[in-house]
Amino acid sequence: MTTAEQVLGRCSELDTISASDTWLERTHLTAEHRAANDVVGSWMEAAGLSVRQDAAGNLLGRREGTEPGMPALLLGSHLDTVPDAGSFDGMLGVVMAIAVAERLRHAVLPFALEVIGFSDEEGARFGKALLGSQAVAGTWDEDWWDLADRDGTTLHQAFLDFGLDPRAIGDAARRPEELVGYLEAHIEQGPFLEAADASLGFVTTIAAARRFRLSVTGEARHAGGTPYSRRRDALVGASEIVVAVERIAKGAGTLATVGRIQAQPGAVNVIPGRADLSLDLRAATDDERDRTWETIELEAERICADRGLRLDVALTHVAPAAPCAPWLQDAVIEGIRSTGDTDPMGLWSPAGHDAMAIAAITDIGMLFVRCHDGISHHPDEGVREVDVARGLDAFEQAVLAIARDLP
CATH class of the missing domain: 3.30.70.360 (Alpha-Beta Plaits)
Incomplete structure (x- = not known):
């Protein structure tokens, strides 16, 4: 069973995949993007997932449900970073999702289980956030092809250089009937859990x-x-x-x-x-x-x-605001309570997340993990092993609650 220590070790391994020798920087459609997909894909395969890269460069791992082709519960977050980033924003959620998939390797679930590592949440290279998740949501805007990075490379050319076909971007889109819902684990990026001495919280809505x-x-x-x-x-x-x-x-x-x-x-x-x-x-x-x-x-x-x-x-x-679905909030709350927290804290997220894009096609839920002093987008991002351990347990139990109470 994947432990919190292993999860943190994998986050540290991702720290080494950077465009800079002095800080962490991993942006969309770069050599670092490809290297991260390769490493994370190997972890997905080890968890028993079949792995593919979609038409937008997102990384996906899937395990079928009781029958092939069933709708999927999607777990994940993003693998890209801002310049001079911390170790956990986005990456922790992807690695935790893989760990949960590994823990549930032999569980009988009434849906397929998928893990996704979104390719571009931050928008650091082309100035447009949520490119990866908006492709999945089917909300791609053709005008984005003309976006250019600081070297003048357009998004269209970057797709070609990465080996992706811009004409196939629609293939990344998922239909609502293909999904049960989406769960994302993420560091809080705020000080409220730490102030309450709470390891975990559930998200009510995204700003x-x-x-x-x-x-x-x-x-x-x-x-x-x-x-x-x-x-x-x-x-x-x-x-x-x-x-x-x-x-x-x-x-x-x-x-x-x-x-x-x-x-x-x-x-x-x-x-x-x-x-x-x-x-x-x-x-x-x-x-x-x-x-x-x-x-x-x-x-x-x-x-x-x-x-x-x-x-x-x-x-x-x-x-627009992206409210978390009440039934998925209930599942996350049940997961948190299973760790011993009888009165979980609900928080609205002032920060944006991939979940807000995915809300266009399916219900969303989010689990927050305490981070040191609320620091994010900075090398001083920090999480405690005990909080990650509780987060893994809560995330796993949330998936099992969804399997039990699926609407």
Whole structure:
């Protein structure tokens, strides 16, 4: 039986598959992607799964149910990373899923069992997240073929270089009738389980998100020759908006982040005539997200009007909330309780996951594993062996609960 120690050892082995000698970086359709698929595929085969790579570069292992061709319960997460990544975001979920499949090698299940290692959740190479899972969900956008990495290689060319046929991308899509549901184990990427001294938690929903580009336009003038009464400083107006964004989101119980701001013309002795800023907005529900945005937009318009500035807004990304199915939440809760936690903690996930894409075609459920100080997307990501051990037990019991209570 695969143990937590072995799971952590496999995560460490994946750490060695990196484009950098000094940090962990493994991105979509690279030599490192291929090497990770090869190694993880060997673990899937050892667990008794038949292994294949789909038309999007995702890695799949399958064990049939009581009859060939039955719908599958899909377990998994992603194998790609951000630059300078930690050891567990995504990879832990894939390796745990393989371990559970190995533990259930001889179980009689009323469905096929599949494990998937998604090829591109982070979007680090082409700037578009969830490429692997959106291919599986059948929500591929043909415009994505023109996306290019920092070297100018398009996604279309990268497919060809990797040995994939872009014309066959539709073959990666799964039909709803092919799946029973999807379960994903993932580090929490937040501090709440650790604060509650809990190893595990169940996810209630994955964040509703919207992203915007805000452009504030004023007038560039001489920094020494223009008195305050004559200034239309775009950067000062944008800064006031940034402070308002934090205040409004805190009051609404949502999350809003300005991660980038750029002033033009960018000279030390020129009043900025334009400032462009990003806004990332997340909430547990679509309504909370949209109400927060409406308040932010009204306040930003007021600030600009008071300062004689113009505000332009462009929506760059939108994702609906992805609630976890109650029956799969119940299975995950039962799994957590089997480890001795009688009152499992439910959490909404502000971070995005492959599950939110797969929700387009089947019910989803998620298990969170405590991570040290909530740190993620950083080499200091850390999990404890005892939490992984409990996670394996809970994940296994959740699958058995689904087999028992399948709707």
